[in-house]
Amino acid sequence: MFERFTSDERAIEGLPVRLVIALVVGIASLSVMMNTIGGLTALGVTELDVKPQPEVIPEGDSEVTVTVVTPEGESVSNATVVAKDGTATLSEIQPAKTGPNGTATLSLSPSLGPNQDEGTVTLDVKPPAGGGYTDDRENTKVLVVSGGGQSS
Structure with a gap:
């Protein structure tokens, strides 16, 4: 019986290697x-950014007007903007709705x-x-300087 397998010349040489390659290509x-x-779910989502005005404020009390915009520059209503500590410290988190x-x-x-x-x-x-809309990327920050800020 084993003699029959050793003398059989009909086998395809390299078949196991071809099967492994086909399996790897299929999985890839x-x-x-x-x-x-x-x-696909993220294809129709638009990333939002903020445009603070002014971008530079002094230490202490200041009002900052923030516009929420799309990459095309269109403003977005009903978004909530949250100001938090960065490297400057706020006494509390400040939310506001556009x-x-x-x-x-x-x-x-x-x-x-x-x-x-x-x-x-x-x-x-x-x-x-x-x-x-989504907000996954880092947004524009407000710069706080000691002394006086830039008013624009």
């Missing part, structure tokens, strides 16, 4: 397809640490529900 193709399908024109006004009282000439206040955005 499947992972690319699954990755593409998994990313109006029909896409702007919100924040009353900030940032303070700097000892020997600190400047710091930042971080602005986060909670997009309006059902609008196809």
Whole structure:
């Protein structure tokens, strides 16, 4: 019986190697397809950013008007802007909701640490529900300087 296998010349040389290669290529193709399908939900989502005015404020009480914008520069209404500590310290988190024109006004009282000439206040955005918006990237920050700020 074993003699029959040793003398059989009909086998395809390299068949196991070809099967392994086909399996690897198939798995790679499947992972690319699954990755593409998994990313389809994010295709219709627009990233939001903020435009604070002024961008530079002095330490102490200041009002900052923040406009929530799309990459095309269109303002977004009903978004919530949250001002939090960056390298400058706020006494509390300051939320504000954008109006029909896409702007919100924040009353900030940032303070700097000892020997600190400047710091930042971080602005986060909670997009309006059902609008196809997201805020995954870092937004523009407000610069806080000791002494006087730039008013524009």
